Amino acid sequence: MSRSHLLAYEETFACVQCGYCLPKCPTYETTGVETQSPRGRINLVKLLAEEKISIESAASSIELCLGCRACETACPTNVQYGTILQSAKELIAKEMPASKMESLLLEKGIPNKKWQKVAGRGLEIAQKTGMVSLARKAGIMRVFPDSIQAMESIAPVIKMPKKKEREYRVLPPIGKKTYTVGFFVGCIMDMMFSKINDDSMKLLQLAGFKVTLIEEQTCCGALLHHSGKKRETIALAQKNIAVFEKYDFDFIVNSIGGCGAMLVEYPELFDEHSEWRSRAEKFASRCKDISVLLAESSLPFTKEIRKVVAYQPSCHLQHVQKVINEPHQLIKKIPGIDYRLFENQDMCCGSAGIYNVIHYNEAMEVLDQKMNHIEKVVPDIIVTSNPGCHLQMKLGVRREGKTEKIKVVHIVELLAEACGIS
Amino acid sequence: MIHAEIEKAIRQVINNKRRVLTNEADLASYSYDASFGVFLPDIVVQPTSTNEVVGIVKLANKYKIPIYPRGRGTSLSGGPLPVHGGIVLDFSKWTDILIIEPDDLVAIVSPGVITADINKKANQFGLMYPPDPSSSHVSTIGGNLAENAGGPHGLKYGVTKDYVLGLEVVTADGEVIQTGGRTVKNVTGYDLTKLIVGSEGTLGIITKAILQLIPKPQSTGTLLVLFDDLIIAGRAISSILTGGILPSKLEIMDQASVVAVEQFDPSGLPTEIEALLLIELDGHPAAIEAEAKRVKEICLEIGAIEVKIAKTKEEEAELWKARKLVSPAIVRKKPTKISEDATVPRSRIPDMFQRLKEIRDRYNIDLVVFGHAGDGNLHPNIIADKRDIEEMKRVEKAVEEIFKAAVELGGTLSGEHGIGTMKAPFMEMELGPTGLSMMKRIKEAWDPYNLLNPGKVFPEPGQRFVLTNE
Ligand SMILES: Cc1cc2nc3c(=O)[nH]c(=O)nc-3n(C[C@H](O)[C@H](O)[C@H](O)COP(=O)(O)OP(=O)(O)OC[C@H]3O[C@@H](n4cnc5c(N)ncnc54)[C@H](O)[C@@H]3O)c2cc1C
Ligand code: SF4
Numbered sequence: 001m002s003r004s005h006l007l008a009y010e011e012t013f014a015c016v017q018c019g020y021c022l023p024k025c026p027t028y029e030t031t032g033v034e035t036q037s038p039r040g041r042i043n044l045v046k047l048l049a050e051e052k053i054s055i056e057s058a059a060s061s062i063e064l065c066l067g068c069r070a071c072e073t074a075c076p077t078n079v080q081y082g083t084i085l086q087s088a089k090e091l092i093a094k095e096m097p098a099s100k101m102e103s104l105l106l107e108k109g110i111p112n113k114k115w116q117k118v119a120g121r122g123l124e125i126a127q128k129t130g131m132v133s134l135a136r137k138a139g140i141m142r143v144f145p146d147s148i149q150a151m152e153s154i155a156p157v158i159k160m161p162k163k164k165e166r167e168y169r170v171l172p173p174i175g176k177k178t179y180t181v182g183f184f185v186g187c188i189m190d191m192m193f194s195k196i197n198d199d200s201m202k203l204l205q206l207a208g209f210k211v212t213l214i215e216e217q218t219c220c221g222a223l224l225h226h227s228g229k230k231r232e233t234i235a236l237a238q239k240n241i242a243v244f245e246k247y248d249f250d251f252i253v254n255s256i257g258g259c260g261a262m263l264v265e266y267p268e269l270f271d272e273h274s275e276w277r278s279r280a281e282k283f284a285s286r287c288k289d290i291s292v293l294l295a296e297s298s299l300p301f302t303k304e305i306r307k308v309v310a311y312q313p314s315c316h317l318q319h320v321q322k323v324i325n326e327p328h329q330l331i332k333k334i335p336g337i338d339y340r341l342f343e344n345q346d347m348c349c350g351s352a353g354i355y356n357v358i359h360y361n362e363a364m365e366v367l368d369q370k371m372n373h374i375e376k377v378v379p380d381i382i383v384t385s386n387p388g389c390h391l392q393m394k395l396g397v398r399r400e401g402k403t404e405k406i407k408v409v410h411i412v413e414l415l416a417e418a419c420g421i422s
Numbered sequence: 423m424i425h426a427e428i429e430k431a432i433r434q435v436i437n438n439k440r441r442v443l444t445n446e447a448d449l450a451s452y453s454y455d456a457s458f459g460v461f462l463p464d465i466v467v468q469p470t471s472t473n474e475v476v477g478i479v480k481l482a483n484k485y486k487i488p489i490y491p492r493g494r495g496t497s498l499s500g501g502p503l504p505v506h507g508g509i510v511l512d513f514s515k516w517t518d519i520l521i522i523e524p525d526d527l528v529a530i531v532s533p534g535v536i537t538a539d540i541n542k543k544a545n546q547f548g549l550m551y552p553p554d555p556s557s558s559h560v561s562t563i564g565g566n567l568a569e570n571a572g573g574p575h576g577l578k579y580g581v582t583k584d585y586v587l588g589l590e591v592v593t594a595d596g597e598v599i600q601t602g603g604r605t606v607k608n609v610t611g612y613d614l615t616k617l618i619v620g621s622e623g624t625l626g627i628i629t630k631a632i633l634q635l636i637p638k639p640q641s642t643g644t645l646l647v648l649f650d651d652l653i654i655a656g657r658a659i660s661s662i663l664t665g666g667i668l669p670s671k672l673e674i675m676d677q678a679s680v681v682a683v684e685q686f687d688p689s690g691l692p693t694e695i696e697a698l699l700l701i702e703l704d705g706h707p708a709a710i711e712a713e714a715k716r717v718k719e720i721c722l723e724i725g726a727i728e729v730k731i732a733k734t735k736e737e738e739a740e741l742w743k744a745r746k747l748v749s750p751a752i753v754r755k756k757p758t759k760i761s762e763d764a765t766v767p768r769s770r771i772p773d774m775f776q777r778l779k780e781i782r783d784r785y786n787i788d789l790v791v792f793g794h795a796g797d798g799n800l801h802p803n804i805i806a807d808k809r810d811i812e813e814m815k816r817v818e819k820a821v822e823e824i825f826k827a828a829v830e831l832g833g834t835l836s837g838e839h840g841i842g843t844m845k846a847p848f849m850e851m852e853l854g855p856t857g858l859s860m861m862k863r864i865k866e867a868w869d870p871y872n873l874l875n876p877g878k879v880f881p882e883p884g885q886r887f888v889l890t891n892e
């Protein structure tokens with residue numbers, strides 16, 4: 001029996017094999033083989049659907065895809081690569097035993113708030129990420145020593161007070177109220193970079209938004225989704241949609257390129273014409289990256305930042321959420337900044353969810369190429385817009401031995417500093 | 423399947439596991455290009471030096487295995503397809519040399535260098551590499567040389583062959599020759615450089631090229647001209663050129679393309695027009711201004727309904743947007759795009775448009791026409807669905823008629839995409855039996871065992887034109 005009904009087979013026909021996506025694909029650029037290109041992957045999914053190749057063969061290419069979706073932006077014929085990739089991941093997840101580490105992390109780890117708290121505290125003491133301690137428990141350290149050590153070296157100091165629960169509350173607007181905002185914290189973000197979330201909410205307040213933080217929100221489901229776990233993702237999506245519906249915010253705002261992309265793609269999880277689909281569409285239409293709202297507001301800058309700044313965009317922010325100009329505009333508005341563009345700026349840094357843990361070597365090749373380009377503009381600060389990219393850039397800086405010279409900050413931190421929030 | 427002994431020998435020549443590919447996924451990934459047809463190679467190798475190429479060709483000779491050079495697989499005519507199995511020689515990793523020598527106005531490049539990178543680097547020296555196929559940011563210089571690629575710049579600056587001074591070539595028996603040199607003037611013996619250019623990898627393998635550069639014009643300007651009558655548009659083209667102005671680009675779009683673009687991303691272009699010309703002028707800003715004025719006068723005199731001159735770089739980009747959007751716009755309707763490049767003498771453009779209209783009606787196909795009007799190189803694009811066998815049969819017939827029309831009007835099968843597998847069945851129609859046989863004799867002299875890219879350019883016995891994979 002053909003597998004065509006299990007895969008986004010029809011969508012593969014939209015690819016005219018022109019190759020325009022090749023130069024934009026980080027895995028093609030680093031490996032130099034067609035198999036690790038968007039055109040190659042689409043062809044393999046098509047062949048898999050036609051039962052012309054084995055699932056292992058298709059998986060060898062799909063597994064190394066960063067899912068950055070730069071190919072979609074590059075494609076002149078609007079191929080739905082995200083849909084094709086997702087269908088392949090789901091089939092692979094169903095038919096092939098997932099790599100141990102990945103499923104362990106995902107199923108037991110990220111979406112479970114209780115675990116997060118436990119892990120968070122453990123991390124606080126050891127200053128390690130959840131991935132690290134969990135992986136260690138599972139004895140995976142031995143399997144992936146490089147990646148774990150690398151992650152350890154860049155894991156942030158977790159600032160999560162022992163029993164502190166987040167204060168779930170309403171922050172009134174400063175100045176005239178414009179719109180109401182429900183803030184989405186994101187699980188990894190809130191665990192590792194809760195300060196960025198705090199700063200985000202303060203900035204929104206300063207820009208005149210009434211910000212509410214609701215406790216019932218949960219993980220966006222992106223990492224599960226990228227591993228082909230559709231059922232689990234849907235459950236999380238339904239929870240988020242339902243809890244935010246109750247409040248009827250004008251906007252649902254986050255500062256996480258990757259999670260934000262998942263939120264705006266919630267509708268695709270549900271059947272067309274279903275009730276959940278329309279609820280998801282309504283939800284998605286309100287989800288915005290923080291840079292979109294801030295770029296349209298006037299921020300009260302109080303401090304000059306005389307630094308050379310480079311910005312590494314989050315792939316999912318630019319290629320899925322299509323938020324491209326706003327971060328540039330915001331950075332340029334900060335007084336004193338010398339903002340510099342660099343070659344292949346729009347290309348993925350190789351972080352891609354937990355890709356850099358599972359496919360360490362491939363991710364490091366992508367990263368080294370990225371650092372080559374960034375270093376040419378000699379930045380003092382590298383700005384990011386997603387926690388995964390943030391860690392990856394820190395790792396990149398460390399690999400180049402520049403930890404003392406180059407600071408990595410989230411765009412929100414930079415804006416907060418310039419607005420005198422600390 | 424390639425014998426284990428041969429694979430071992432290949433791995434000795436290319437002593438790097440990452441550049442010799444044999445697994446199922448990899449072979450499947452080198453079985454296609456941007457045209458039709460799928461053929462699995464037995465092995466893919468990615469050489470990065472002339473020595474490696476020589477080693478592989480010698481092995482191919484010893485074991486009589488076919489070799490298919492490949493750039494980035496953007497060929498629209500089946501050029502790199504391994505139609506008889508064997509070795510795909512993928513040059514995309516060989517990009518180490520890209521040297522600009524400004525004093526000699528030359529560039530020296532490895533075969534896998536991306537064409538647009540050559541121009542980009544030349545620009546840093548105030549120079550340019552003019553050939554500009556629209557795929558230049560993806561395709562390799564090796565592929566461009568082998569296909570003699572061209573683009574909108576063809577009208578004023580010519581095509582790839584006009585910018586090649588010398589080549590390093592590995593012959594079918596594994597010897598290395600240098601053709602041409604690094605001077606514009608060179609009449610020493612037969613012009614082997616030009617023979618290799620456009621030979622689609624069937625006569626020799628290009629391992630290095632010396633290219634000519636020219637000074638980069640200071641500036642560009644753009645005009646958009648609308649016509650409610652295609653014949654008048656054709657006349658306008660001739661009048662501009664005979665009026666003493668040589669635009670750097672002169673592109674045409676027909677009504678169907680304009681309608682498609684407007685439906686895709688409306689920008690206020692009137693959809694009742696029959697044709698639209700996009701004209702780019704280059705040179706000194708003052709000259710551009712004067713010429714733009716003159717072009718406007720000429721077009722209005724002849725009966726254009728509207729002429730827009732871009733005032734800023736942004737406006738220029740805005741005017742070109744329509745042309746850029748043709749491709750994404752037309753595939754929205756149906757996924758399969760058959761992109762032809764039949765070329766006719768400039769004066770026959772209106773006739774060709776008429777013939778194309780008749781073909782569209784006769785075979786009931788979705789056809790849009792745009793292209794490089796200035797040099798007669800049109801791009802009739804048919805939109806179909808390759809899963810619809812009945813429709814594809816109609817399309818096959820229509821394409822055959824397009825070729826016939828082009829040849830009958832004194833033109834050619836292919837202006838820039840090459841013959842490959844797809845157009846081989848029509849070679850005799852254009853060249854006649856003797857013309858084709860003279861070419862065949864050249865092929866036999868250079869490659870007596872038919873090891874270099876077999877199945878291309880020359881029709882195989884009984885081969886006919888097909889657009890389906892079955
Ligand atoms: C969307 C799109 C737009 C295009 N627009 C244009 C255009 O405007 N103008 C134009 O001319 N073409 C155009 N093309 C066609 C194509 O891009 C060109 O033919 C290009 O030159 C192919 O380059 P490549 O590197 O992809 O080579 P491939 O497609 O891989 O190979 C092309 C041919 O070159 C041979 N070859 C490759 N490298 C070597 C070498 N080192 N030595 C000997 N032979 C070699 C191959 O055997 C094959 O016959 C377009 C294609 C697409 C998909
Ligand atoms: S999503 Fe990114 S890594 Fe994957 S094929 Fe597209 S460009 Fe390449």
Ligand code: SF4
Binds near residue numbers: 015016017078
């Ligand atoms: S750019 Fe789009 S159509 Fe072209 S090869 Fe890539 S996915 Fe296919």
